[in-house]
Amino acid sequence: MTRASPSSPRLGLHRLPEAVLEGAQISGHRTALSAAVGAETLRAGDRTPAKVAVIGTGYISRTTLEVFAGLGWSCDRLAVFDLDHERAESFASESRKLPSRLTAEVSVAATLREAVADANVVLFATTAVMPRLSESSRFKDDAVVLHMSLRDLTPEAMAGAVHVVDDVSHALREKTSLALAVEQGTVERQDISPVGDLLSGTVKPDRGTRAVYSPFGLGSLDIALAQLVLDRARDAAGVVSVPGFTCTS
């Protein structure tokens, strides 16, 4: 085994574990923050859509709404839909209790169509494995679709939208809706932009056009967030440091 220099952990040269962290919350928050970066970039910083729709009311949607509320987003109406009606009901009642009030009106939609109708922002976080939503006309013309679950929209529904991802080659793997759309020719690969290009101003999205944000989710972002959590946790109350844990001290 080669032991790397212990002096440069931030450069990835340190191969010994520095800490053990619970990963689900870090990864969930990384995903939620990624959704927020996509939404804020594609809406040019406007955090006040009239209507938000949430499709799939599990952990990722819950965390995403909490992050949006924490960032100061607000909307007049929030519509939620889940194949499991009870989960949707319970999500709706939790959403009404968010500490920073995200919305005045929360409703459980009877159908996906009803939920997305007129929504300015649509969050997909289902566990669907096969694309099923085929009509892009169900979305508002200028809707921002945060397609976190990556496999809800058919190639037809992907056509005619602005497409933004975290990393193009990742987003085109594993039979995602975007991969199928490129394969079937409803989206051209050169028309897909990494969100970094929008953030740097290299690409400017057309705000009047429906935009679909499909971030594949990058492990490197989990590591970056884990580092931030670790840095902030070091001096927090209740944290126990184990001397010699890294075998370097």
Ligand SMILES: NC(=O)c1ccc[n+]([C@@H]2O[C@H](COP(=O)([O-])OP(=O)(O)OC[C@H]3O[C@@H](n4cnc5c(N)ncnc54)[C@H](O)[C@@H]3O)[C@@H](O)[C@H]2O)c1
């Ligand atoms: N892009 C990313 O970076 C990233 C990161 C983490 C998770 N994800 C994805 O987010 C999705 C949600 O993850 P989770 O942990 O919240 O799952 P979860 O199981 O907690 O919740 C999923 C919810 O979707 C509902 N659902 C399933 N199929 C549906 C459908 N066709 N229509 C409506 N509702 C439906 C389920 O009933 C459930 O309530 C998964 O697909 C996961 O792979 C993406």
